Amino acid sequence: MTWGLILDIFKTYWPMFLRGAGMTLFISVIGTVVGTIIGLLIGTIRTIPTPDRGPNKILLKLVNYILTAYVEFFRGTPMIVQASVIYYGAPLFLGIDMDRIFAALFIVSINTGAYIAEIVRGGIISVDKGQFEAAHAIGMNHVKTMLHVVLPQVIRNILPAVGNEFVVNIKDTSVLNVISVTELFFQSKSIAGNNFRYFETYFITSIIYLIMTITVTRILRILERKLDGPDNFTVIPGNQMQVQKPEDAVKRRDALKQ
Amino acid sequence: MGNVIEVQHLKKSFGSNEILKDIDFSVKKGEVVCIIGPSGSGKSTLLRCINLLEKPSGGSIIYNGQNILDHKHNIYDYRTKLGMVFQQFNLFNNHDVLSNCVVGQTKVLKRSVKEAEEVAMKYLNVVGMSQYIKAKPRQLSGGMKQRVAIARALSMEPDVMLFDEPTSALDPEMVGEVLSVMKKLAKSGLTMLVVTHEMQFAKEVSDRVVFMDQGVIVEEGTPEQIFDNPKQERTKEFLSRVAR
Ligand SMILES: Nc1ncnc2c1ncn2[C@@H]1O[C@H](COP(=O)(O)OP(=O)(O)OP(=O)(O)O)[C@@H](O)[C@H]1O
Ligand SMILES: [Mg+2]
Numbered sequence: 001m002t003w004g005l006i007l008d009i010f011k012t013y014w015p016m017f018l019r020g021a022g023m024t025l026f027i028s029v030i031g032t033v034v035g036t037i038i039g040l041l042i043g044t045i046r047t048i049p050t051p052d053r054g055p056n057k058i059l060l061k062l063v064n065y066i067l068t069a070y071v072e073f074f075r076g077t078p079m080i081v082q083a084s085v086i087y088y089g090a091p092l093f094l095g096i097d098m099d100r101i102f103a104a105l106f107i108v109s110i111n112t113g114a115y116i117a118e119i120v121r122g123g124i125i126s127v128d129k130g131q132f133e134a135a136h137a138i139g140m141n142h143v144k145t146m147l148h149v150v151l152p153q154v155i156r157n158i159l160p161a162v163g164n165e166f167v168v169n170i171k172d173t174s175v176l177n178v179i180s181v182t183e184l185f186f187q188s189k190s191i192a193g194n195n196f197r198y199f200e201t202y203f204i205t206s207i208i209y210l211i212m213t214i215t216v217t218r219i220l221r222i223l224e225r226k227l228d229g230p231d232n233f234t235v236i237p238g239n240q241m242q243v244q245k246p247e248d249a250v251k252r253r254d255a256l257k258q
Numbered sequence: 259m260g261n262v263i264e265v266q267h268l269k270k271s272f273g274s275n276e277i278l279k280d281i282d283f284s285v286k287k288g289e290v291v292c293i294i295g296p297s298g299s300g301k302s303t304l305l306r307c308i309n310l311l312e313k314p315s316g317g318s319i320i321y322n323g324q325n326i327l328d329h330k331h332n333i334y335d336y337r338t339k340l341g342m343v344f345q346q347f348n349l350f351n352n353h354d355v356l357s358n359c360v361v362g363q364t365k366v367l368k369r370s371v372k373e374a375e376e377v378a379m380k381y382l383n384v385v386g387m388s389q390y391i392k393a394k395p396r397q398l399s400g401g402m403k404q405r406v407a408i409a410r411a412l413s414m415e416p417d418v419m420l421f422d423e424p425t426s427a428l429d430p431e432m433v434g435e436v437l438s439v440m441k442k443l444a445k446s447g448l449t450m451l452v453v454t455h456e457m458q459f460a461k462e463v464s465d466r467v468v469f470m471d472q473g474v475i476v477e478e479g480t481p482e483q484i485f486d487n488p489k490q491e492r493t494k495e496f497l498s499r500v501a502r
Binding site for chain 2: 128130131133134135136137138139140141144148149152153156229232233234235236
């Protein structure tokens, strides 16, 4: 083991490592955020209650069918293959030359969207039926119910799973080196190709990945706790109009019984 | 005085199971009506049909002279006119106490936040929960949750309040605080339709008591008529069972 050599490599190549790590973080942040938005939209659409009849029923069925196909495709194939198919397929079939970075963001986003759509769907289904009914009972339609009551709860509940997706993305963006995106793994490959010190270089790479994933996990924990709010609440004595101690309640109930 | 809600020939089936069979019934403005009856008789289903949480299989529901099942009536507007209090409270878990009472006003009735908060505070005072506006539902006892749920419904300033066994999920020591709030509301002239197993409450506050069994209204009348002089065998039998 050659600690000195590792240090030397880092000293020489740190700007490249840093740029690679920056690109990796950039793609995974954008990919996770956009993917979460896609997932929330799709999950919401897929849980719209089917109307009894009419053209809307057929339309909704068709949309659901397409969305299911999308989710199945992106969950059922490796991202490295998706990246190649989309990046090399775009000029062939759509006549567009994709910018590498754009392609990377696009692929990671829609790939993450497919996973998160399923997580969101599960999250929506697991929200208590009473929450929907109470929202409907005060006159909210499906969109308002989702926006103001259900999705905030879903987002809180799926946050750990989204965090997990984020960590997976940090690691899996490494496959984007097939389309020559200059993320951390691609940079490491260049560095190692330069100095022929494969072990030492990739050792540094693994440490950088580890620092990124651990930091992200920590930050998300803190965010979760923030969202839960304080454990205690303050009683506002000035607002008090009618004091009701449990004893009073029991007395009243007893009085009622006689 | 006019009927706030009139139910005519209402039917409801779940599959081949007919739960409500030809229900005719109405609530007048300012009236307090209690629905009593054995478990499974269709009381909740009737209440849920009235605010369209369940879709009736037949019949009509007349509100303000219009059959809301007939027309392309806006069910969302209609529901704001009915306040619903559930057995399981169903407070919005992601909102604190004040926000539970505000969100419907601002998002559905389009009131300003300031006005909505004033209205909410007024009704939180009525139910004795204004000290707890910052609390989240999970931090409250069952009785407190139910009082907030009542304030939430009142904040929409509905024409009629529907209560579906509001005290059945409560620990015994918390039943009193909720019933006393409801009595206060009944005295204030609010129109109320209450499904309840609290016979003493029904006796004390109702203008009219409706006894349901197996999907039909067996008997209705003043509390004295129902509790002291029931005419139907089934009513007598039910009352003797719950008296014990
Ligand atoms: N969504 C549903 N699907 C199928 N059957 C249902 C549904 N909701 C209610 N029922 C049935 O309808 C019948 C009446 O139910 P309902 O809840 O209206 O009775 P209830 O009088 O409120 O009883 P309880 O006093 O126990 O609350 C029951 O037999 C119940 O099983
Ligand atoms: Mg019931």
